[in-house]
Amino acid sequence: MNDKPLDKGAARTSSPKGTQTLLRGLDALQCVADGITEAGAIAAALGVPRSTAHRLLSGLVSAGYLHNIPYQGYTLGPELIFLGAKAIEQRPLISLAEPLLQDLADQTRDTVHFGVPEGDEVFYLSKINATRGGLEMRSKVGQRMPMAFTGIGKAMLFAMPENRWRSCFDRCCAMQANHPERIKPRPWPVVRDDLKRSLERGYTFDMEENEIGIRCVAAPVFDIAGTVVAAISVASAVSFMPEERMEELAPQVLKASRAISRALGWRADNEQ
Known part of the structure; x- marks a missing residue:
């Protein structure tokens, strides 16, 4: 006291x-x-x-x-x-997030995504296009993608209890099977080890797992109860995203995700 x-x-x-x-x-x-x-x-x-x-x-x-x-x-x-x-009720998620997403986009000049979980999928609420050259990404506002194969999806997934990872991954693989044009999922042991590393550091990387030629750095957004309610990512073409730069971007992405989380009432001492 x-x-x-x-x-x-x-x-x-x-x-x-x-x-x-x-x-x-x-x-x-x-x-x-x-x-x-x-x-x-x-x-x-x-x-x-x-x-x-x-x-x-x-x-x-x-x-x-x-x-x-x-x-x-x-x-x-x-x-x-x-x-x-x-x-x-009166603090809509996207309204709180957008100024911070724009700041992140201005700082990095890369594409910034913001999405929420819907079952085993990610629902994209916001996309701010890059101001530098690079590939045009297929992502768009209103789109849904399997959670296990996108940067923001993995940021949501690694925050789940570990005993839910495999079942979610298997369901995402079943979704992916309906889209043969998409990238073939990596083996589960590789995904599991990646998620464990992500859990330890608080952010995750997408190494062309969702779209050839595109990499991203992502982190989860927590609400007042410490529940993951969204995630953000910074994405760009591989030529702008060597692993060294991804490591450099990670603190910026994590800082932005935590700023949004704090706007939702989250505090570091109630993080899951």
Whole structure:
């Protein structure tokens, strides 16, 4: 438990009285969320007298933002669950992601993809074309591809429990069999070892597994629960994607994917 006064306290005293009370209330909620549950400890963290903290906490309990459990202290209340659900509903994924995807495209000058899982397939929500020369990729917004054979699909797949990898791979192979013009899947042991390496480093490579002449670097996007809800990739022609450059791009792709994840409420300590 951390009883040190919040750094924000000084700013609170210079705010108008009503705003000051509101901000202190929000700070009190954050205290409880952080595990500071006893009134005296909350008062200390806020830097206010215990009587002031008690009035503030009582108001939050009356409004349903906190519970007060005898001998246990304060817990977050049902109104916060309701507001949290509404916040998720009102933050569409693509709207949050697009500025960060554009930044990534501007930095790399390569094609940037953004997709979500749909069963055993990837559904492409966004594609920003490269500003440098290179091959025209067959990917397009609204397209679906087997998850096991694309960069963003593998980024989703390696975040699944390992005991689900093989069954998903087999179903993707069955889909691929209906498209003889596509690349023949690699043997399962090769795919499995690749996924294990990807899991350890947090990103994955597509080494012309989905389209001849195209390579990409991809990473998953997490939501507030730590669930993989999407993935992003940077893709280009092989001539622009030697393995050395792919390794150099990986931190940029990972940074962008985590920025989108944080916009969805994800934190590093709830990563799966």
